[in-house]
Amino acid sequence: MSSLPSVTAGATDGAAAQLAGLLDSAMDAIITADEEQRIVLYNRAAEKIFGWTAFEMIGQPLSRLIPAHFHKVHDVHVARFDATGVTSRRMGINSVVHGVRASGEEFPVDASISQLQTPEGKLYTIIMRDVTERVRAQQELAAFAAAASALREQEKTRIARELHDELAQSLTALKMDAIWLRDRLQGEPAAAAKLDVMLAMLDGSVAATRRIAADLRPLLLDDLGLVPAIEWLVQNFTQRYGVPCELEINEDLELGEPYATAVFRIVQESLVNVAKHAAATRVRVNVALEGGEVTLTVQDNGQGFSPDGPRKSASLGLAGIRERVQLVNGQFIVNSRPGNGTGVEVRIPLAVDLPVAVDVPVAGPSR
Numbered sequence: 001m002s003s004l005p006s007v008t009a010g011a012t013d014g015a016a017a018q019l020a021g022l023l024d025s026a027m028d029a030i031i032t033a034d035e036e037q038r039i040v041l042y043n044r045a046a047e048k049i050f051g052w053t054a055f056e057m058i059g060q061p062l063s064r065l066i067p068a069h070f071h072k073v074h075d076v077h078v079a080r081f082d083a084t085g086v087t088s089r090r091m092g093i094n095s096v097v098h099g100v101r102a103s104g105e106e107f108p109v110d111a112s113i114s115q116l117q118t119p120e121g122k123l124y125t126i127i128m129r130d131v132t133e134r135v136r137a138q139q140e141l142a143a144f145a146a147a148a149s150a151l152r153e154q155e156k157t158r159i160a161r162e163l164h165d166e167l168a169q170s171l172t173a174l175k176m177d178a179i180w181l182r183d184r185l186q187g188e189p190a191a192a193a194k195l196d197v198m199l200a201m202l203d204g205s206v207a208a209t210r211r212i213a214a215d216l217r218p219l220l221l222d223d224l225g226l227v228p229a230i231e232w233l234v235q236n237f238t239q240r241y242g243v244p245c246e247l248e249i250n251e252d253l254e255l256g257e258p259y260a261t262a263v264f265r266i267v268q269e270s271l272v273n274v275a276k277h278a279a280a281t282r283v284r285v286n287v288a289l290e291g292g293e294v295t296l297t298v299q300d301n302g303q304g305f306s307p308d309g310p311r312k313s314a315s316l317g318l319a320g321i322r323e324r325v326q327l328v329n330g331q332f333i334v335n336s337r338p339g340n341g342t343g344v345e346v347r348i349p350l351a352v353d354l355p356v357a358v359d360v361p362v363a364g365p366s367r
């Protein structure tokens, strides 16, 4: 490579050749730019990834490899990196970095940058990996997870409705008939007593069917919306576990799908965790919509735990919440310490482009 001597100034020819061989056998693009951001080193992988030859790129501004609309951001980042004096770091910690190929195609890269002060001035070396395939696979996986999650909710809705509308109704009709029969069997106490037992069982079955249906997915959520569904969840929690639960939610809050289901399921799983693990005496649920963002907190005053501790392999609740939050581009934090209660905090931005449509075809993939 013609540029190498400028980079390895002072090195013997043998060392320079060795370095050139090393750089050219690397799988990642390795590009060095000088203080003026002109390319002085450009390895073989860079040729392959960007589609420009070293001959074409040496002496060219680094910006030719960066999409035009990222030039300003790139300059700011380099200036900031300069100021920190850190010798090397990953680029784009909170965002994806992009490159542009000779064909004009933009593509995502994983990149790290390092700076080195030499007698000839500062040199920046950027190591880049084309992650187009990985990003595509991640997007596909996210789309699949979102579709699978939506499909599961549809399936739960269908079963809940059938249990509620078909089974519970039939059982109620049976009960009416049993009452009718019992009233006509006054002269036969043994038969009437049998019918009393049947009636008690029918009552139990109706109640169980309604409970199972509601646990699958409360019809309230689809019929009346998120607020009544969360109110039901909180009341049900207090009734079942005898722990007072305070709810703070704006009565007018209305969320479309997939947000309503996400918020409902997160509160549901958090309350199940409180019941199972916290030994709390008070719980507070807070759901608010502010500045285009839903914030949700479930805070208990129980025994707490170490969220950074080893995860039990059979524990899927918090992992499920994390996945759900990711599907809607939100953030999720568990605030907990042994002896200090637990707070689950979630922020979900609304009106963002989600990776998939919410309405999935019924014949789509299922989990």
Ligand SMILES: Nc1ncnc2c1ncn2[C@@H]1O[C@H](COP(=O)(O)OP(=O)(O)OP(=O)(O)O)[C@@H](O)[C@H]1O
Pocket (backbone or CB within 6 Å): 273, 274, 276, 277, 278, 300, 302, 303, 304, 305, 312, 314, 315, 316, 317, 318, 319, 341, 342
């Ligand atoms: N509110 C809480 N109070 C105390 N500990 C908690 C609380 N929430 C979670 N934990 C701890 O975190 C662990 C992981 O919770 P997670 O919901 O992921 O799994 P799980 O409840 O054990 O099982 P699963 O939810 O899959 O039925 C729990 O086992 C428990 O030790």
Ligand SMILES: [Mg+2]
Pocket (backbone or CB within 6 Å): 269, 272, 273, 316, 317, 318
């Ligand atoms: Mg759990």
